[in-house]
Amino acid sequence: MEAIGEYLSSLSLSGLLSRIPAGVSQGLIWALMAIGVYITFRILDIADLSVDGTFSTGGAVTAILIIAGVPPIVAVIIAFFCGLLAGIVTGLLHTRLGIPAILAGILTQYALYSINLAIMGFKANTAISADNYNLVVSGRNVTLAIFISLAFVVAIIAALYWFFGTERGMSVRATGCNPQMSKAQGININLNKVIGLAISNGLVALSGSLFAQYSGFADVNSGRGAIVIGLAAVIIGEVIGDALLGKRMNFAFRMVFIAIGGIIYYLIYTLVLWLKMDPNMMKLFTAVIVAICLAAPYLKKVRKNSFRRAGKNSAGGRKDA
Amino acid sequence: MLEVINVCKTFDPGTVNEKKALTGVSLKIEEGDFVTVIGGNGAGKSTLLNAIAGVWPVDEGTITIDGVDVTGIPDFKRAAYIGRVFQDPMTGTASALGIDENLALAERRGHSRRLVWGISSKQRAFYKERLSELNLGLEDRISSKVGVLSGGQRQAVTLLMATLQRPKILLLDEHTAALDPKTAATVLETTEKIVNRDHLTTLMITHNMHDAIVHGNRLIMMNNGNIILDIRGEDKKKLTIKDLLNEFEKASGEEFANDKAILS
Numbered sequence: 001m002e003a004i005g006e007y008l009s010s011l012s013l014s015g016l017l018s019r020i021p022a023g024v025s026q027g028l029i030w031a032l033m034a035i036g037v038y039i040t041f042r043i044l045d046i047a048d049l050s051v052d053g054t055f056s057t058g059g060a061v062t063a064i065l066i067i068a069g070v071p072p073i074v075a076v077i078i079a080f081f082c083g084l085l086a087g088i089v090t091g092l093l094h095t096r097l098g099i100p101a102i103l104a105g106i107l108t109q110y111a112l113y114s115i116n117l118a119i120m121g122f123k124a125n126t127a128i129s130a131d132n133y134n135l136v137v138s139g140r141n142v143t144l145a146i147f148i149s150l151a152f153v154v155a156i157i158a159a160l161y162w163f164f165g166t167e168r169g170m171s172v173r174a175t176g177c178n179p180q181m182s183k184a185q186g187i188n189i190n191l192n193k194v195i196g197l198a199i200s201n202g203l204v205a206l207s208g209s210l211f212a213q214y215s216g217f218a219d220v221n222s223g224r225g226a227i228v229i230g231l232a233a234v235i236i237g238e239v240i241g242d243a244l245l246g247k248r249m250n251f252a253f254r255m256v257f258i259a260i261g262g263i264i265y266y267l268i269y270t271l272v273l274w275l276k277m278d279p280n281m282m283k284l285f286t287a288v289i290v291a292i293c294l295a296a297p298y299l300k301k302v303r304k305n306s307f308r309r310a311g312k313n314s315a316g317g318r319k320d321a
Numbered sequence: 322m323l324e325v326i327n328v329c330k331t332f333d334p335g336t337v338n339e340k341k342a343l344t345g346v347s348l349k350i351e352e353g354d355f356v357t358v359i360g361g362n363g364a365g366k367s368t369l370l371n372a373i374a375g376v377w378p379v380d381e382g383t384i385t386i387d388g389v390d391v392t393g394i395p396d397f398k399r400a401a402y403i404g405r406v407f408q409d410p411m412t413g414t415a416s417a418l419g420i421d422e423n424l425a426l427a428e429r430r431g432h433s434r435r436l437v438w439g440i441s442s443k444q445r446a447f448y449k450e451r452l453s454e455l456n457l458g459l460e461d462r463i464s465s466k467v468g469v470l471s472g473g474q475r476q477a478v479t480l481l482m483a484t485l486q487r488p489k490i491l492l493l494d495e496h497t498a499a500l501d502p503k504t505a506a507t508v509l510e511t512t513e514k515i516v517n518r519d520h521l522t523t524l525m526i527t528h529n530m531h532d533a534i535v536h537g538n539r540l541i542m543m544n545n546g547n548i549i550l551d552i553r554g555e556d557k558k559k560l561t562i563k564d565l566l567n568e569f570e571k572a573s574g575e576e577f578a579n580d581k582a583i584l585s
Contacts, residue, residue, distance in 0.1 A: 167425070168434040170418070174426055177415040184374070184413065185482070186400030186430040 007276070016274045021142045023270035024263055028149035029137070029210045030229060031262030032156060034237070036203030037230030038258050043164075044176040044196040049105035050090045051230065053112025054083045054201040055223030058208025060119040063126040063218035072136045076209045083205020084198045086112060091194030101193075116220050125219040128212065135213040145214060152210065156203065157255045163199075164251060172196050204230075225283055229265060232286050235293040237261025322522045323350040323490050328372055328382030342368040344546040345382070350490075350524070350539075355516055357533040358526045359565070360543035366526045369543065370492045373524070375399040387489050401431025404483030404521075406476065406496040413479030416468030420459060420478060423467055424448045427482035451481055455511060473504035477511060484515050491516065493525040497532075509536070530562045544573045 033055060040048040058079040065075035086108055093104035120126045130138040137145040163169040174182045175192040182189050204226065212218040241249050241257030249257075265286075272282055303309075330343040342365050350356055358366050372379050373386075375396040384392050386402045407413050414423050425440045425448075445463065452460040455477045459470075467475060476496055483491060493512065497505035513536060516523050527533050533540055540557050542550035542565070549572040552560060570576060 162438075163436075165439055166434075166436050167429055167439050168436055170422055170426055170439045171429075171434045173418060174415040174423075177417040178412070180407075180412050181415055182426075183397045184400055184403075184405045184407075185426050186397050186432075187426070187434070188397050 010276070011274065016271070019270045019274060020267065021146060022139065023266045025137070025139075025142050025145040025149055026211070026214065027263030027266030028146065028153055028259065029207055029214060030266060031153050031207075031233065031259035032149075032210070033204045033207035033226060034230045034233030034258050034262040035153075035156060035160065035255055036200040036207065037227060038234050038255070039160075039196055039200040039203070041231065041234060042176075043173055044193060044200075046094075046101040046176075046193070046197070047105070047227070048087075048090060048197060048200060049102060049227055050086055050108035050112070050197075050201055051105075051204040052223045052226045053109035053116065054086045054204045055208035055211070055226040056116045056218070056220055057082055057086060057112055057119070057223075058205030059212030059218035059222055060116045060126070060220065061205070062209040062212050063128045064119055064121075066128050066133050066135070066213075067126070072133060072213060076136055076206060076213075079209035080202045080206045083208075084202035086205070087198035087201030088194055090201070091197040094197075095190035095193055113220065120218065120220065124221070125217050127217045129216055137210050137214045139214050139216065149210060149214075152206070153259050156206075157252065157259070160199075160255060161252045168192075168195075225286070228283075228286055228290055231294075232290050233261035233265050234258050235261070235290060236264050239293065240264075322352040322354070322387055323348070323373065323524075324383075324385045325349075325369070325373065326383040326385075328369075328384065329380045330368060330372060330377075331380055342546050343372060343379070346372075346547055348541070348548060350522060352522055353520045354539055355521075355523045355537035356525070356539045356541060357537040358524060358541050358543065359528070359530060359533045364543040365546040366543050367494055368546070370405075370494050370524060370526060373490070374403055374405055374492055402489040404430075404488030404491045406479045406483050406491075406493050408495040408498050410472035410475040410479070410499055413482065414467045414475050416466065418467060419464045420452070420467055420470075421445055421448055421463045423478060424451075424482060424485060427485045430486060451485065452478075454514075455481065471504075473500050473508060476500060476504075476508050480508065480512060480515065484519060484521065487519055487521070489522065491521045491523040493523065495526050495528055498528055512536075530565055534560050534562070534565070542569060542572070544569070544575070549573055 033051065037048075037051060040046045061079045061082045062072070062075045065078060066072050070078070090104045090108040093099045093107060094101045099107070117124070128135065130140045137148050139145065164173055171182065171187045172192045172195055174185070175187060175189045176196070179189050182192075208223060211222065237258035237260055238254070240260065241253060245253055269279075269282060272285065273279055325346055325348040328343055328346045329341075332338070332340045332342055346365070346369060348369075358369070360366050371377070373384060375391065375394060379392065382392070383390060386399075389402075391399050391402070405413070415426070418426070421440055425444060428444070449460040449463055452463065457474055457477055459474065459478065467478060470478065480496070496512070497508050500508060509532065512525070515521070523537070525537065534557070538557065539551070539553040540560065541548050541552075550568050
């Protein structure tokens with residue numbers, strides 16, 4: 001009893017409140033990654049695991065470039081293009097060499113671990129202190145970080161809304177939805193898959209770049225489990241969006257809600273830390289939530305249409321007869 | 322317009338599942354011909370259409386469309402010449418996209434996909450006009466996702482997509498087989514209307530002998546991967562189902578084994 005009392009009294013509400021802004025700014029940075037995951041997972045219907053590697057790539061490239069004297073904003077753009085390149089590799093492994101998409105992603109991710117280490121001169125992490133460099137975002141100034149990361153999120157959503165409304169973007173959406181129809185309409189689905197994977201990984205690397213600057217260091221392990229966190233944000237966002245908007249949910253709203261999903265995920269993370277739970281347990285916690293959310297639609301369907309139910313109905317019918 | 326010369330295709334060669342699906346098929350179709358294709362299960366009807374569409378490369382032979390040798394061109398590039406409607410209504414449209422978006426995708430068939438906004442208001446008005454010709458009320462819900470449409474509505478939209486920009490050849494693979502009889506009749510009527518209006522060169526597979534006789538100006542029957550019967554012009558107009566069955570037995574030495582084709 002005493003221990004619980006002591007635990008509760010050690011939690012301070014003001015402590016939680018003071019952490020919320022940091023949670024929001026980190027959530028906004030992760031939201032960019034979540035939108036990237038959305039492009040592959042929902043639009044292309046591919047679970048792309050390369051993102052765990054590209055997130056770290058974004059950070060590693062950024063850290064090394066900034067240390068070399070490149071302006072941080074330029075480093076962010078270069079990180080984006082490095083992610084783009086990694087996505088193209090996954091795409092070519094899948095479309096040109098016939099490797100299943102999920103394995104192609106795993107291979108890229110695996111290779112990127114070595115590449116990321118090599119980028120950072122075979123050190124597991126590289127510091128980029130806000131004291132020495134004029135970073136784009138930094139955890140030192142959370143309010144500014146919120147505004148800047150929000151600006152990135154808004155700009156990316158606007159750009160994607162435009163792209164997926166163009167002739168090319170529409171054909172990418174069709175590719176993920178119905179490859180056979182796409183081919184019959186003259187769409188090069190292999191090219192489109194590569195385009196989608198490239199954009200997705202570019203965004204993830206962009207997110208990794210901002211995250212490294214926010215944290216003040218790039219870490220080769222920072223992207224571990226990024227795909228799961230991205231999925232969590234996508235799912236949280238979709239659940240909330242569907243509940244609030246229902247049928248009015250369009251493409252732009254969907255991306256906005258995914259960004260909100262990213263923020264909510266990070267606020268939950270903040271709450272878990274505040275409750276003094278071991279942050280290492282967060283991965284288990286996230287995995288369970290994502291598993292439940294991914295399983296829900298399937299279980300709902302099974303409940304409506306199951307052999308068990310048919311068996312029950314049949315047994316009931318016999319009794320009546 | 323379309324020339325198929327001695328085309329062969331064997332699936333799973335060298336295995337126990339080896340299937341000689343096309344055994345040296347030759348077929349020449351003139352501009353504006355509306356050819357109906359009938360035959361039993363496994364006769365090679367769909368395989369012939371897939372060979373023309375370029376779903377996979379053929380083992381032997383040549384396929385030319387409007388004088389262009391397309392034998393070495395994959396399906397998505399061949400799509401520039403070909404409009405297709407499939408048996409499964411789910412296959413021909415993208416369910417997560419709007420009716421207008423599906424039509425816009427179809428309108429760019431055979432052209433590059435540019436980085437310009439996909440649908441202009443002018444295009445949308447044009448789509449509305451074309452949709453209203455289907456008499457399904459779809460023009461009033463042009464932004465609806467195709468996924469909420471019925472099978473018949475989706476087939477009608479697919480038909481519109483296949484013909485929105487004039488294809489050199491229209492391939493219909495039992496496109497009414499999955500629909501209820503009333504919807505099937507409507508879709509077939511629409512097909513006839515569009516094909517006649519645009520003078521489309523058409524190949525239509527059907528399991529229904531009556532439809533095969535009533536529609537088109539030429540009828541071919543397939544068996545064991547080849548064409549065993551080719552009737553056109555005045556001969557086709559006088560054709561009856563009984564004639565067809567007799568001809569089939571004469572040509573193949575077998576009895577026609579597809580009750581569905583005879584009874585419906």
